[in-house]
Amino acid sequence: MEVIALREKIPCLDLKGQHQQIKKEVFEAFERVYEETAFSGGPFVEEFERNFSSFCGTGYAVGVNNGTSALHLALLALGIGTGDEVIVPANTFIATAWGVTYTGAIPVFVDCTPDTWQIDAAKIEEKITSRTKAIIGVHLYGQPFDVVALKSICRKFNLYLLEDAAQAQGAKFKETPVGGFGEMACFSFYPGKNLGACGEAGGITTGNEAYYKHLLSLRNHGSRVRYYHDEVGYNMRMGGLEAASLNVKLKYLPGWNSRRREIAERYQSEVKNKHLQMQHQPEWAESVYHLFVVTTEDRDGLLKYLNHNNIYPGLHYPVPCHLQRAYAHLQYREGDCPNAEYLASHCLSLPMYAELSDEEVSYVISVLNSYEHG
Ligand SMILES: Cc1ncc(COP(=O)(O)O)c(C=O)c1O
Known part of the structure; x- marks a missing residue:
């Protein structure tokens, strides 16, 4: 040879190669976060949320601490919990199912097709029961799932559609970027992803203002006004340093x-x-x-x-x-x-x-x- x-x-x-290329720019961005001590949430996260929602063509984006939390919070925002079932592909990273389990609901696994390796829409209906509330489609390996097929099943059975877009920042279905096809879409910005933070991070996109406002509260201790807690919430905010690195990297994506x-x-x-x-x-x-x-x-x-x-x-x-x-x-x-x-x-x-x-x-x-x- x-x-x-x-x-x-x-x-x-x-x-390593990618991070060497952008090191100077990322370190300058880190410096700005440091000067403003904007380490948790704050202006750099808000800037990323604006940038990312416009990249995906959705009205809103909410930054969180990782992609698994994004799935968990999106399902909570849909009101999914104990006694419910959610359809999930058997062929995906396990975190797709974790999000369901954390809410108290049960993931119901459906096989993939033998060629696209994505959820087989023809096998979904037989798994739907009176407890089924949602389907999570996964844009696996960066390739969009069959959005039309899953949306039509959701319409027929009155189910929610969630996109797990953890692996697919910038992928397109029929020339439209993923992130706006379901009620919400969940992204991971784990360092190894196509768009990965310098640290752990995740995000949720949606066009629905009510979900958006609920997500802001859920990620921040169930609070819309500081020290007033309307519901049981979580500490799942995105960090400022992670957001600053994502703002730099999004331009290169x-x-x-x-x-x-x-x-x-x-x-x-x-x-x-x-x-x-x-x-x-x-x-x-x-x-x-x-x-x-x-x-x-x-x-x-x-x-x-x-x-x-x-x-x-x-x-x-x-x-x-x-x-x-x-x-x-x-x-x-x-x-x-x-x-x-x-x-x-x-x-x-x-x-x-x-x-x-x-x-x-x-x-x-x-x-x-x-x-x-x-
Ligand atoms: C398909 C899929 N869903 C969810 C996740 C969870 O993301 P995170 O690792 O940021 O929690 C990942 C990535 O690890 C993933 O690949």
Whole structure:
């Protein structure tokens, strides 16, 4: 194989390159927060909320301390709680389900399709009961879910739609940015996300003023007027330093997302190995490729081969939600969500971040093309 200048190991994600590029600007922003001692909530968070709601084209955005809290608070704002059920994809990061569980409601897991790997709309109706209150669609790996299909089920059964857009900042469904398709949309700004804070952070977008005002109260001890508490609330405010870093990074996000798309297009067109399958992308979906997941029959064999060649993919996710031990009490069995189970044992996430060089992408492609199924 051709010898080229590469980083020593090519991991699934490397945050260093991005943060070196913007270090000066971020540190200047940190300095402003420091001078104003605006560490919790405050003007930098409000500035980010304005910037992010306009980026998503929604009326409002509420900054919180992480994406899991965003889901928890959005479900509370919908009035969901004990005795309710919420439809959740079996193939997602577990936090989608945590949000439901924290409210006292029960997550009801639905299998994914065998090609888009997103919730299978055709399997939702059979899971709806008189207790079902909402569906959470996940724009998984950065690719929008079938918004039209889920919205029509919600209309038919009078359910709320929540978007879990934790992995999809800037993704578009039919040319419209995600974040405004349901009652609310929940984002994670965990450092590894396409838009990640220097720290933990999350956010909720909505076009509904009543939800917006309720969320402001819920994240701040259930208080609209200081030291007066109208309901049981939470301390889930976004920090000022995190918000300041997000204000800097949001400007760069469109460029970073288009570089990810460029890398994805190269994987899609230049990887010729018949042993690999990629996520099917319907024509209405514009993904931001938070992750580039592939499946292969002998996943462990491919993983070993890649590691041997200094490429270190990720596994998203090795256990589907319905089979996690935390949810054993819900009594799902192997075979309940066969497509999600197949994915869990056959998936692997290729290196994907804007700072991968063209040479590194070529190298990953050539290693993949030289892999022979064992
Ligand atoms: C699909 C999905 N939902 C929710 C979350 C939770 O976000 P956070 O890690 O910021 O709590 C994440 C990210 O970790 C995620 O990937």
